[in-house]
Amino acid sequence: MGRADARRAQQRGARRAAKSGGIRRLFTWRKLLGTFFGFCLLIMGAFVALYLYVDIPKANALAERQSNVYQYSDGTVLTRTGKGVNRQIVDLAEVPKEVQHTFVAAENKTFYKDKGVDLRGTARGIFNTLSGKGKQGGSTITQQYVKNYYLTQDPTVSRKLKELVISLKVDQKKDKNYILAGYINTAYYGRGASGIQAAAQAYYGVDAKDLDVSQGAYLAALLQAPSQYDWAVATPTGRRLVKERWAYTLDNMVEMHWLDKAQRDTLKFPVPDKPKPARGMEGQTGYLVEAANKELDKQGITGDMREAGGWTFTLNIDKKRQKQLEASVDRQLESKLDRKGNKVDATVQAGATSVDPKTGAVVALYGGVDYVKHYISNATRRDYQPASTFKPLVLASALENEAKTQDGDLIGVNTRYDGTSKRPVVGSDTPFAPENEDNQSYGDVTVQTAMNKSINSVFAQMVVDVGPPAVKKTALALGVPDQNFPERPAITLGTMNASTWDMAGAYATLDNHGRKVTPFIVKSAKHRDRTVDPVEGIGSQVISRKSADTVTSVLRGVVHSGSGQAANTSAYEAAGKTGTSENNKSALFAGYTPELTTVVALFGESPKEGGGQVSLTGTANSGRANGGGFPAQIWADYTLGALGGGSSAQFDLQDVERGEVTVPASPSTSPSTSESPDPSPSESSDLPSQSPIETPSDPASQSPIEPPSESPVLPSESPVLPGGGANTGRPGNNNPLDR
CATH class of the missing domain: 3.40.710.10 (DD-peptidase/beta-lactamase superfamily)
Structure with a gap:
C-alpha cells in the first residue's frame, strides 16, 4: 500500500469514527431514558386531558328501553309490550346473593376489589383493534356495564379509551352493587332477552328472584356467547363449551368461598326450557291490555309514558276465572256456531264482563273471538242497547x-x-x-x-x-x-x-x-321511579x-x-x-x-x-x-x-x-x-x-217453602188499575222490543 492509499484509509476511518461518535452522542442512554419518560408524560398528560374532558354520559337509548309487563292478579305474565326490547329492570335485592356471585365468578373474580378497569385487557383490546383482529374480551364487569349502558358495541380505539375513562369514574362514584345491578340488567342473554329478569323467564320460566345457583351459573355462562351457548340450538361443541363454562363458574365460586364444595358436587347442569314464542295480542290478551290501557290513560299513565317502558301492570284478572269464561263461551256458543257456512252465525259477537261486587275488581273479561281478528272489544263497546x-x-x-x-x-x-x-x-x-x-x-x-x-x-x-x-x-x-x-x-x-x-x-x-x-x-301500576294507586x-x-x-x-x-x-x-x-x-x-x-x-x-x-x-x-x-x-x-x-x-x-x-x-x-x-x-x-x-x-x-x-194461596189483590172497588189511568194516552212507537 502506498502512502496515498494509507492516507485515504485513515480519512475513511476518521469519518466512520466521527459518524459513530455522533450517533452515540445522539442516542445516549440518558437521552433515550429522557425520551421514554417524555413519552410517558405525554401519554399521561393526554390521559389526564381525556379524563378531564370525558364525563359520564347519559345512558344510551337502548340501555334504558324496557318492555312493559302485564300480569294476571297472581303475578304470572300475561304479555309484554315494547319496542323490540324484552327487558324488565329489577333491583339487585330481588336477585339471590348466590346468583349475583355467579356473574362475578364467571366474568371478573376481582370485581369487588379492583378499580373498575383491567389495563392489560384494555391494552390488548386496543392492540387487537388496531391490528384488525376485532373484538377482544378481558374487560371488567364495570367496563362491560359502561359499554352496555353508556356507549356502543363499536370496536374502535376511541370507544375503548372512553370506556376506560368512564369506568374509572363510575367505579369512583358508584358502589359495586349498583354496578353489578346495572350489568346484569343490561346484558344480552339471547332468546331476545335483555336483562336477568327477561332471561330467567326465557330460559327457566321463573322470575329472577326464584333462580337457583345452578341456573344462575348457566345464565352467567351464556353472556360469553349467547347464541352459541343457547342449549336449545347449540351444536355439540357449543353444548360442551357452555357446560365447561358453567362448571368453571361454580368452581370459581368454591374458590372464592361463595359456594360450599359439598354443595357444588351435588349440582347438576340445569337444562333450560325450550324456547316459547313471544306472547302477543292474540286471543283475549289484546282485549285485556286494551281495557287496562284505557284505564291507565285516565290515571295519567299516558301512551307516551307507557312507550318508554319499564312498567309492571298487574291486572285484577283472575287467571282461572278468565280461562273459565273463555271455555264457557266456547262450550255454550262457539261450538254450536257455523261461522263459515251460516250467514247468521257469521254475525254473532259475544262479550262479557265479570266483577267482584265487594271490590269492583274486573276478574274476567271476554272481548271477542280473537283480538287480532276483531279489534272492537265486545266487553266495552257502547254501540248496542242494554x-x-x-x-x-x-x-x-x-x-x-x-x-x-x-x-x-x-x-x-x-x-x-x-x-x-x-x-x-x-x-x-x-x-x-x-x-x-x-x-x-x-x-x-x-x-x-x-x-x-x-x-x-x-x-x-x-x-x-x-x-x-x-x-x-x-x-x-x-x-x-x-x-x-x-x-x-x-x-x-x-x-x-x-x-x-x-x-x-x-x-x-x-x-x-x-x-x-x-x-x-288495573290492580297496580309500578315503575322503578313511581307507583300509581289503582282506581277506587x-x-x-x-x-x-x-x-x-x-x-x-x-x-x-x-x-x-x-x-x-x-x-x-x-x-x-x-x-x-x-x-x-x-x-x-x-x-x-x-x-x-x-x-x-x-x-x-x-x-x-x-x-x-x-x-x-x-x-x-x-x-x-x-x-x-x-x-x-x-x-x-x-x-x-x-x-x-x-x-x-x-x-x-x-x-x-x-x-x-x-x-x-x-x-x-x-x-x-x-x-x-x-x-x-x-x-x-x-x-x-x-x-x-x-x-x-x-x-x-x-x-x-233446602226444602221449598210454600207460597201463600192467594196473591194480594187490589180492592174491587178500585175504578182503575194502578198505572192504568184512564188509558187516555195515545199510542207511540209500536216496534216490538224483545226483552
Missing part, C-alpha cells in the same frame, strides 16, 4: 224516589199494573204504547210478575210514574253512561247505549246493597240498601221462575235479568250471586266492511235470539266454574222495602232458556223469597 236489563234500574228508581202509581199507590213488589200489550202510557207528554213480546197481553199483574216475564207495558208506565228524569238520574248514579240517553218513556226498554262493563257496574252496585261499584281492571272500586251509597235489596229479591224471582231460568241451579243463589233489543240485534243476561256479578251479551254485527247492526234471529238455528238463551247459558256455565262448582253464600237482604214478597217453589222441571211468556194466570210461583231468611249452608238441601 235492552230490558235496564228494567231493574227503573224499579230501583221507583223505590228510591217512593214513586206512586197514577192512583197514588206506592210502587212496591206487589203493586199491580195493567200488562196489556200496546197499552198507551198514561200521564206522559210523550205518547208511547210498547208491544210486549209476541204481542202477549197479561192483564192485571204484580211488579214481580212483570219483572219475571219482562212485560214492556208495565215498565213503560212505571217510567212515567217515576218520571223519566228521575229514572235517568238513578241509572247514572248506578253507573249507566250518559250516552244517547233520552228522557222519554222508551228508556224502560234500554234504548240508551251501555256496555257489558257498564251494566256489570250497575248490577254490582245492586249486589253491593246500593253502594257504588266502579269496575276497574267502591264508592258512596248511591241508592238505599232497602231499594237495592228489594230489587235483588225481585231479580231472584226472574232466575227462579221467569225468563232467566237457564241460570237457575241449586249450586248457588242468583239474581238476574234478561234483555233482548229491538229486532234481536243484541241479547243480554245480567246476573249476580253474593260473590260475583257478570254480564254476558251477544251482538249481531255484519261482517261486511263497516260492520253495522243486524239481527241475531236464527243464531245456531235456534230461532229468535234472546237473553234467556245463549247469554244465560254462558253465564250459568261460567258462574258455576268461577265459583269452584258452587257456593253456599246467600244474599244478605235486609230491610226489604215494602217487601210483601214470598218464597218461590223450586222449579220442578229443567229451566227454560226461552223468554217467551208463560200464559198461565197464576203468579204465586213468580214471587221471590222474603229476606232475611235462614237457609242451610248447602243450597241443594
Whole structure:
C-alpha cells in the first residue's frame, strides 16, 4: 500500500469514527431514558386531558328501553309490550346473593376489589383493534356495564379509551352493587332477552328472584356467547363449551368461598326450557291490555309514558276465572256456531264482563273471538242497547224516589199494573204504547210478575210514574253512561247505549246493597321511579240498601221462575235479568250471586266492511235470539266454574222495602232458556223469597217453602188499575222490543 492509499484509509476511518461518535452522542442512554419518560408524560398528560374532558354520559337509548309487563292478579305474565326490547329492570335485592356471585365468578373474580378497569385487557383490546383482529374480551364487569349502558358495541380505539375513562369514574362514584345491578340488567342473554329478569323467564320460566345457583351459573355462562351457548340450538361443541363454562363458574365460586364444595358436587347442569314464542295480542290478551290501557290513560299513565317502558301492570284478572269464561263461551256458543257456512252465525259477537261486587275488581273479561281478528272489544263497546236489563234500574228508581202509581199507590213488589200489550202510557207528554213480546197481553199483574216475564207495558208506565228524569238520574248514579240517553218513556226498554262493563257496574252496585261499584281492571301500576294507586272500586251509597235489596229479591224471582231460568241451579243463589233489543240485534243476561256479578251479551254485527247492526234471529238455528238463551247459558256455565262448582253464600237482604214478597217453589222441571211468556194466570210461583231468611249452608238441601194461596189483590172497588189511568194516552212507537 502506498502512502496515498494509507492516507485515504485513515480519512475513511476518521469519518466512520466521527459518524459513530455522533450517533452515540445522539442516542445516549440518558437521552433515550429522557425520551421514554417524555413519552410517558405525554401519554399521561393526554390521559389526564381525556379524563378531564370525558364525563359520564347519559345512558344510551337502548340501555334504558324496557318492555312493559302485564300480569294476571297472581303475578304470572300475561304479555309484554315494547319496542323490540324484552327487558324488565329489577333491583339487585330481588336477585339471590348466590346468583349475583355467579356473574362475578364467571366474568371478573376481582370485581369487588379492583378499580373498575383491567389495563392489560384494555391494552390488548386496543392492540387487537388496531391490528384488525376485532373484538377482544378481558374487560371488567364495570367496563362491560359502561359499554352496555353508556356507549356502543363499536370496536374502535376511541370507544375503548372512553370506556376506560368512564369506568374509572363510575367505579369512583358508584358502589359495586349498583354496578353489578346495572350489568346484569343490561346484558344480552339471547332468546331476545335483555336483562336477568327477561332471561330467567326465557330460559327457566321463573322470575329472577326464584333462580337457583345452578341456573344462575348457566345464565352467567351464556353472556360469553349467547347464541352459541343457547342449549336449545347449540351444536355439540357449543353444548360442551357452555357446560365447561358453567362448571368453571361454580368452581370459581368454591374458590372464592361463595359456594360450599359439598354443595357444588351435588349440582347438576340445569337444562333450560325450550324456547316459547313471544306472547302477543292474540286471543283475549289484546282485549285485556286494551281495557287496562284505557284505564291507565285516565290515571295519567299516558301512551307516551307507557312507550318508554319499564312498567309492571298487574291486572285484577283472575287467571282461572278468565280461562273459565273463555271455555264457557266456547262450550255454550262457539261450538254450536257455523261461522263459515251460516250467514247468521257469521254475525254473532259475544262479550262479557265479570266483577267482584265487594271490590269492583274486573276478574274476567271476554272481548271477542280473537283480538287480532276483531279489534272492537265486545266487553266495552257502547254501540248496542242494554235492552230490558235496564228494567231493574227503573224499579230501583221507583223505590228510591217512593214513586206512586197514577192512583197514588206506592210502587212496591206487589203493586199491580195493567200488562196489556200496546197499552198507551198514561200521564206522559210523550205518547208511547210498547208491544210486549209476541204481542202477549197479561192483564192485571204484580211488579214481580212483570219483572219475571219482562212485560214492556208495565215498565213503560212505571217510567212515567217515576218520571223519566228521575229514572235517568238513578241509572247514572248506578253507573249507566250518559250516552244517547233520552228522557222519554222508551228508556224502560234500554234504548240508551251501555256496555257489558257498564251494566256489570250497575248490577254490582245492586249486589253491593246500593253502594257504588266502579269496575276497574288495573290492580297496580309500578315503575322503578313511581307507583300509581289503582282506581277506587267502591264508592258512596248511591241508592238505599232497602231499594237495592228489594230489587235483588225481585231479580231472584226472574232466575227462579221467569225468563232467566237457564241460570237457575241449586249450586248457588242468583239474581238476574234478561234483555233482548229491538229486532234481536243484541241479547243480554245480567246476573249476580253474593260473590260475583257478570254480564254476558251477544251482538249481531255484519261482517261486511263497516260492520253495522243486524239481527241475531236464527243464531245456531235456534230461532229468535234472546237473553234467556245463549247469554244465560254462558253465564250459568261460567258462574258455576268461577265459583269452584258452587257456593253456599246467600244474599244478605235486609230491610226489604215494602217487601210483601214470598218464597218461590223450586222449579220442578229443567229451566227454560226461552223468554217467551208463560200464559198461565197464576203468579204465586213468580214471587221471590222474603229476606232475611235462614237457609242451610248447602243450597241443594233446602226444602221449598210454600207460597201463600192467594196473591194480594187490589180492592174491587178500585175504578182503575194502578198505572192504568184512564188509558187516555195515545199510542207511540209500536216496534216490538224483545226483552
